[in-house]
Amino acid sequence: MGEISLQIELERMAKELGADLIGFADLTIAQDFICKQGGEYLRKFPRAVSIGIRLLDAIVDELYRHEDLGVIFTYKALYNTVNSRLDHIALLLAKKIQESGYQALPIPASQRIDRNKLIGVISHKLVANLSGLGWIGKSCLLITPQYGPRVRFASILTNAPLKTGSPIDMKCGNCGECVKICPIKAFTGVPFNPSEPREVRFNAHLCEDYMMKREEKLGERLCGLCVYICPHGRLNKI
Ligand code: SF4
Numbered sequence: 001m002g003e004i005s006l007q008i009e010l011e012r013m014a015k016e017l018g019a020d021l022i023g024f025a026d027l028t029i030a031q032d033f034i035c036k037q038g039g040e041y042l043r044k045f046p047r048a049v050s051i052g053i054r055l056l057d058a059i060v061d062e063l064y065r066h067e068d069l070g071v072i073f074t075y076k077a078l079y080n081t082v083n084s085r086l087d088h089i090a091l092l093l094a095k096k097i098q099e100s101g102y103q104a105l106p107i108p109a110s111q112r113i114d115r116n117k118l119i120g121v122i123s124h125k126l127v128a129n130l131s132g133l134g135w136i137g138k139s140c141l142l143i144t145p146q147y148g149p150r151v152r153f154a155s156i157l158t159n160a161p162l163k164t165g166s167p168i169d170m171k172c173g174n175c176g177e178c179v180k181i182c183p184i185k186a187f188t189g190v191p192f193n194p195s196e197p198r199e200v201r202f203n204a205h206l207c208e209d210y211m212m213k214r215e216e217k218l219g220e221r222l223c224g225l226c227v228y229i230c231p232h233g234r235l236n237k238i
């Protein structure tokens with residue numbers, strides 16, 4: 001299968017299997033950073049496929065009531081179902097790439113390889129950003145023009161010669177809604193800059209501690225206020 005026909009086939013499969021977004025990233029511009037985080041073996045994958053599934057507004061719209069167990073359990077069920085579907089799609093796309101003669105490594109939607117740094121093999125947000133699917137907002141979430149941050153992502157790393165997109169500029173402007181709503185003030189409000197570490201913008205440990213306290217109190221850890229509040233997700237509804 002040629003480069004173009006493989007790409008068209010991956011797009012077709014992803015949509016048919018339930019993905020709302022698909023993009024293709026050139027990882028070489030961030031490869032040192034990627035290998036430092038996930039391991040030197042990732043260097044053999046110069047490109048990646050990013051797939052996203054949109055969350056349901058009827059659930060995310062209720063997350064301002066994030067102390068309500070009904071709301072948070074519904075959100076958790078959605079979160080798990082979407083993650084599982086993303087992993088399924090990533091596996092099937094990886095198999096298609098492999099059948100075409102290239103290497104492909106699917107990275108699960110929810111992953112953590114370092115409990116202290118709270119990071120995964122690779123940042124799905126970075127891959128989606130490099131694919132041109134959105135920008136990294138002041139909430140450190142990937143903000144898509146279509147659905148704001150109301151999207152979950154998985155990635156497939158590959159050496160297939162796919163045509164890649166380009167990152168899009170940040171469009172947060174003067175907005176600081178996510179900074180304001182976060183109950184433990186985990187965001188500094190500093191805009192994303194690829195040359196600065198995440199700590200400049202986001203204290204992931206504060207968020208993690210807050211979620212652990214929620215788990216003790218409510219039996220569920222997810223919060224989601226920063227996903228709920230972003231105007232790019234709230235205004236761009238069908
Ligand atoms: S999930 Fe909640 S606590 Fe964590 S950063 Fe977002 S708003 Fe803050």
Ligand code: SF4
Binds near residue numbers: 137139143176177232
């Ligand atoms: S809430 Fe505002 S500042 Fe935060 S990510 Fe969305 S647009 Fe950017």
